[in-house]
Amino acid sequence: MGLPVFARQSLAEAGLNRLVPDSSFRDIEGRLAGYRTGSLFTPPSKEGTVIFPGFDGAAEWGGPAFDPETGLLYVNANEMPWILTMVDAKAPPTASSTVGEAGKVLYASNCMVCHGAGRMGGGNFPSLIGVGRKYSDSQFVSLVSSGRRMMPAFKQLSQGEKEALAAFVLERSAAAKKPFVNVGKKPVDPYYRLPYGATGYNKFLTKEGYPAVAPPWGTLTAIDLGRGVIVWRDTLGDNPEFSAKGIHTGTENYGGPVVTAGGAIVYCGYE
Numbered sequence: 001m002g003l004p005v006f007a008r009q010s011l012a013e014a015g016l017n018r019l020v021p022d023s024s025f026r027d028i029e030g031r032l033a034g035y036r037t038g039s040l041f042t043p044p045s046k047e048g049t050v051i052f053p054g055f056d057g058a059a060e061w062g063g064p065a066f067d068p069e070t071g072l073l074y075v076n077a078n079e080m081p082w083i084l085t086m087v088d089a090k091a092p093p094t095a096s097s098t099v100g101e102a103g104k105v106l107y108a109s110n111c112m113v114c115h116g117a118g119r120m121g122g123g124n125f126p127s128l129i130g131v132g133r134k135y136s137d138s139q140f141v142s143l144v145s146s147g148r149r150m151m152p153a154f155k156q157l158s159q160g161e162k163e164a165l166a167a168f169v170l171e172r173s174a175a176a177k178k179p180f181v182n183v184g185k186k187p188v189d190p191y192y193r194l195p196y197g198a199t200g201y202n203k204f205l206t207k208e209g210y211p212a213v214a215p216p217w218g219t220l221t222a223i224d225l226g227r228g229v230i231v232w233r234d235t236l237g238d239n240p241e242f243s244a245k246g247i248h249t250g251t252e253n254y255g256g257p258v259v260t261a262g263g264a265i266v267y268c269g270y271e
C-alpha cells in the first residue's frame with residue numbers, strides 16, 4: 001500500500017487559475033500551450049518545461065509531523081508551477097573579447113541558473129540588479145571565490161574571469177570596454193563545459209503575480225498511515241485579497257507542523 005497522493009502532479013489547461021480576468025487567463029493558457037508538460041519526470045527543454053508541483057513542491061524540507069497515538073501524519077505541501085528553460089551554452093570568451101563580453105558569457109554559464117537570464121533572481125535566489133552599489137570589485141571577487149550560505153564557491157574560475165564577471169555584474173562600464181586578459185587562467189575541467197545552461201528558477205505566474213495554477217497553492221493534509229488514506233486536507237495560509245472574497249487559496253509555505261500530545265497542530269514557518 002502506497003501513500004495517497006496529497007498534491008497535484010501535472011498541469012493541463014483545466015488546472016489553470018480562473019480567478020484572474022479573462023485576458024490574463026488567455027495569457028497563461030497561451031503560454032502553457034507553448035511549454036512542454038507531462039508527468040513529474042518530463043525532462044527540461046528549450047521551449048520550457050513545466051515543473052509541477054514545483055522545484056520544492058508538495059512536501060519539502062520542513063518535514064511533516066507524526067502523532068504515534070493516532071497514527072496520523074500531518075504534511076504541509078506546495079503546489080507551484082515553475083518553468084525550466086534550457087539554452088545553448090555560449091562559446092567561451094576569446095582573446096578578442098572585451099572584459100564586458102567575457103563577463104556576460106561567464107555569467108550565462110556559471111550564474112544564470114540561479115540568478116536568472118536578466119539577473120533578476122527568482123525562487124530563493126537574490127536579484128543582482130544594482131549590486132554594483134553594494135560591493136566593491138574586490139569584495140565581489142572574494143564573494144565569488146568563497147561562496148556564501150546557499151551560494152557555491154567558484155574556485156574553478158581564474159582571477160581574470162572573476163574580474164570580468166565583476167565588470168559585467170557590477171556594471172563597471174569603463175572596465176567592461178577593456179580587452180579581456182585571462183589573468184591566472186586555469187585549465188577548464190570538462191565538468192564545467194556543459195552544452196546547455198538554464199535561464200533560472202522562474203515561477204509560472206499570471207500577469208498579476210498569482211500562481212498560474214488554480215488553488216490550492218498550499219495545503220496541510222492529515223494522512224492515516226495505518227490505513228494509507230487522507231483523513232482531512234485543508235488550505236494552509238491565505239492570500240488577503242482572495243480571503244476577503246471568501247476564497248481560501250492557501251499560500252506557498254516553507255515550514256513544518258508540530259503536533260502536541262493533546263493532538264493540537266502548530267504550524268511553524270514562513271510563506
Ligand code: HEC
Nearest residue numbers: 110111114124125126131144148149150151152154165169
Ligand atoms: C546555486 C545557485 C547560485 C549560483 C550558481 C550563483 N549564486 Fe550568487 N547567490 C546565490 C544565493 C543563494 C545568494 C544569497 C547568499 C546569502 O544568503 O548570503 C547569492 C548571492 C550573490 C551575491 C550577493 C547579492 C547581494 O545582494 O548581496 C552576488 C553578488 C552573487 N550571488 C553573484 C553571483 C555570481 C557572479 C555567480 C556566478 C559566478 C553566482 N552568484 C552564482 C546563489 C547562487
